[in-house]
Amino acid sequence: MSVLNEGDWLTEWVKKALLEVQDYVRLCAAAAKGSVTRPFYARDVMEQIEVIGLGSLTVVLLTGFFTGAVLALQMGMTLDQFGARPFVGRLISASMIKELGPVLTALMLSGRVGSGIAAELGSMMVTEQISALRALGTDPIRKLVVPRVLAGFIMCPILTVVGDTVGILGGWIISLTQLRVSSGVYWSSVVEGLFIEDVWMGLIKPFFLGFVIVTIGCHVGLRTTGGTQGVGRATTNAVVAASVVVLVVDFFVTRLLISILF
Numbered sequence: 001m002s003v004l005n006e007g008d009w010l011t012e013w014v015k016k017a018l019l020e021v022q023d024y025v026r027l028c029a030a031a032a033k034g035s036v037t038r039p040f041y042a043r044d045v046m047e048q049i050e051v052i053g054l055g056s057l058t059v060v061l062l063t064g065f066f067t068g069a070v071l072a073l074q075m076g077m078t079l080d081q082f083g084a085r086p087f088v089g090r091l092i093s094a095s096m097i098k099e100l101g102p103v104l105t106a107l108m109l110s111g112r113v114g115s116g117i118a119a120e121l122g123s124m125m126v127t128e129q130i131s132a133l134r135a136l137g138t139d140p141i142r143k144l145v146v147p148r149v150l151a152g153f154i155m156c157p158i159l160t161v162v163g164d165t166v167g168i169l170g171g172w173i174i175s176l177t178q179l180r181v182s183s184g185v186y187w188s189s190v191v192e193g194l195f196i197e198d199v200w201m202g203l204i205k206p207f208f209l210g211f212v213i214v215t216i217g218c219h220v221g222l223r224t225t226g227g228t229q230g231v232g233r234a235t236t237n238a239v240v241a242a243s244v245v246v247l248v249v250d251f252f253v254t255r256l257l258i259s260i261l262f
Helices: 002-036 042-080 084-125 129-135 140-177 182-191 195-222 227-261
Strands: none
Touching: 002 140, 002 195, 042 140, 042 227, 084 129, 084 140, 084 182, 084 195, 129 140, 140 182, 140 195, 182 227, 195 227
16 A cells, blocks of 8 residues: 555656646746747846846855855865966866856856745735736736846856956965965966867856746746745745756756867
8 A cells, every 4th residue: 555655656746747847848938939029028127137137246256256266275285286386277267167157156046036036926926916917918928037037048147257257366366365376377377278169168058057047936936826935935946946957957058068069
């Protein structure tokens, strides 16, 4: 009997998971269609760009700076074993631009933007504001989801570039003050360690990551039930799901870009 119950539980879990994925794909398709067809809500897009972009700037600056600084400290200790301390800039630039910059920026956005979107849309769901929009003839996907998706798609790469730049600057400050590496040697190493393929990889990945973060936040928010407790659960689920999916998408996009660019 217990084996049967366990099998039934597993079947139900798989069904729920497949239904969740199906609804998410439908949301992504509807958002993509709404991005290129009328009506457009340009003012809402600009508002979300300000919320997602300028609102996340501080946390991205702090994360990027201290990531670059700690990379310089750790890399300097390791490179000293081989007498290669002057190459610290090469490692920092390659690490930040190819991998750490896009991923850490996306994780920060998952915590701040993903949770905020899920909480905002979840509150609208439990207070029936979204039902009111439908009653007034307004498509909630076009009005609420599309502006957020476009803003995340646009701002995630820009914030990633900002995080990369600040991270390299943080590594430079630590290299100059702690590792006693001259500015000329550091910046020469930074330039020598970068290839155009690395730059393209660091610029392409944030588009995918930004899209995933915002669409997951919207998907979880629009499926919120259970009042204020449901909003809390939705916020937590959005952060966890977006953070995990960011790492998964980063792996597969990296594999794809390596096969294309290299």
